[in-house]
Amino acid sequence: MLISELIYDWNTINGDDKPNHQIEFDDETLRDGLQSPSVTDPPIEKKIELLHLMESLGIDTADIGLPGAGPRARQDVLHLAAEIANNKMKIRPNCAARTVRADIQPIIDVSQEIGIAIEACTFIGSSPIRQYAEDWTIEKMLQATEDAVGFATKHNLPVMYVTEDTTRAHPDTLRKLYKTAIECGAKRVCISDTVGHATPRGAAQLVKFIKQIIEETGEDVKIDWHGHQDRGLGVINSLAAYEAGASRVHGSALGVGERVGNTPMDQLLVNCQLMGYIKRDLKKLGEYCRKSSEATSIAIPTNYPVFGRDAFRTATGVHAAAVIKAFRKNDEYLANMVYSGVPAHEFGLEQVIEIGPMSGKSNVVFWLQRRGIEATEERVEKIFKAAKQASCVLSDTDILGLV
Numbered sequence: 137m138l139i140s141e142l143i144y145d146w147n148t149i150n151g152d153d154k155p156n157h158q159i160e161f162d163d164e165t166l167r168d169g170l171q172s173p174s175v176t177d178p179p180i181e182k183k184i185e186l187l188h189l190m191e192s193l194g195i196d197t198a199d200i201g202l203p204g205a206g207p208r209a210r211q212d213v214l215h216l217a218a219e220i221a222n223n224k225m226k227i228r229p230n231c232a233a234r235t236v237r238a239d240i241q242p243i244i245d246v247s248q249e250i251g252i253a254i255e256a257c258t259f260i261g262s263s264p265i266r267q268y269a270e271d272w273t274i275e276k277m278l279q280a281t282e283d284a285v286g287f288a289t290k291h292n293l294p295v296m297y298v299t300e301d302t303t304r305a306h307p308d309t310l311r312k313l314y315k316t317a318i319e320c321g322a323k324r325v326c327i328s329d330t331v332g333h334a335t336p337r338g339a340a341q342l343v344k345f346i347k348q349i350i351e352e353t354g355e356d357v358k359i360d361w362h363g364h365q366d367r368g369l370g371v372i373n374s375l376a377a378y379e380a381g382a383s384r385v386h387g388s389a390l391g392v393g394e395r396v397g398n399t400p401m402d403q404l405l406v407n408c409q410l411m412g413y414i415k416r417d418l419k420k421l422g423e424y425c426r427k428s429s430e431a432t433s434i435a436i437p438t439n440y441p442v443f444g445r446d447a448f449r450t451a452t453g454v455h456a457a458a459v460i461k462a463f464r465k466n467d468e469y470l471a472n473m474v475y476s477g478v479p480a481h482e483f484g485l486e487q488v489i490e491i492g493p494m495s496g497k498s499n500v501v502f503w504l505q506r507r508g509i510e511a512t513e514e515r516v517e518k519i520f521k522a523a524k525q526a527s528c529v530l531s532d533t534d535i536l537g538l539v
Contacts, residue, residue: 154411159385159413159414160197160383160385161386162196162362162384163388165186165389165392166199166201167231168232168388169388170432171394176433180215183215185431186427187225189420189427191225191226192420193421195227196384197255199231200216200254201232202233210246213243213246218250221250230254230255231256231257232257234259235260243256247293255294258297261299263305263306264306265304277313278313281320285316285321294323294324295322296325296326297325298326298360298362299313300328302330304331310349311349315353322357327342327377328362329361332365332395336369336373342377343361343380347381358384361384363385364399365396365397365399371400374399375404385404386398386399387404389402389425389428391403405418405421409482419482421442421483422483422484448487450490451529452494455475456490457498458474459487463502490503492523492528493525493526518538
């Protein structure tokens, strides 16, 4: 049967209304992601391994660090930039910097030493609450913006101008800051939802407002969206921002980052693939998550979407029975979708049938047959009885012991 006959998709009821511009992805795992107080800052070998996984997933740009933070940060940025240059990788590097020359100079130095362009992501707080806490005047902020962006562009660095806490900033302040940055040569501006304040509606409205500011300048400037997870809206806000006109969205592996983290890059890619915004091979996305987890010492929750241990496992009798029937039709797509909203095979994964207290005998039969073990009536009854008396799913060792 055709897929359209098996699934009535309410998500596409109004037809194809995809944005007409390409979506780009900026990976913040190796910089903003490492601001979490719980992460381990990985050795350079692990960072290089993650960089290559980003490349394999078609991620466009990566924040490779803030070299102004100190000698180790600068050295890691140097190694990562060299890795990109020496391997002629498609992924393009960028680096974070405050709007001060002391942070921008190390980016200039690395760029010149390695011989590749490194985008300078110069950031400054923009909300009234930040201004009040920092004792900043708008004049001081504009002066810092003009000096930093002008200094970077004078030294041939492409510049993305980032306003921190944009989603709580006053429109007049944003207009002044962005216009100044654009006049000084910034080719990208980044809306940063620094504390995860935005909702999808707010994200869309803000992007549309920034588009108006850019139009007023008459310059060709692109918009980035940088989201955080404080309200759990990182992915949906990023999608709303893209649909409203942002060209590049930011994320980190598993959403690692300060407080509850950044937009999860893996979930963002999965949703963009399923929504038809991208079409690419994402079978290494699981490896990207696992390697990131190992490198940063951040565990993947068992119920984490798509790449958590339980994402495609079931021991519930009625659910498992439907999946088993689909498997017996020799239809991988049917087996992966009958009780799941995500096609596991697209991401290098598969459905797993377990045996536990809520299982039926079909679970037991299927488990045995998948392992080439004869499902005799006596064997099935013995395992089924043990499962019903258990308090959790039986392990493979438990079941083989009963066999």
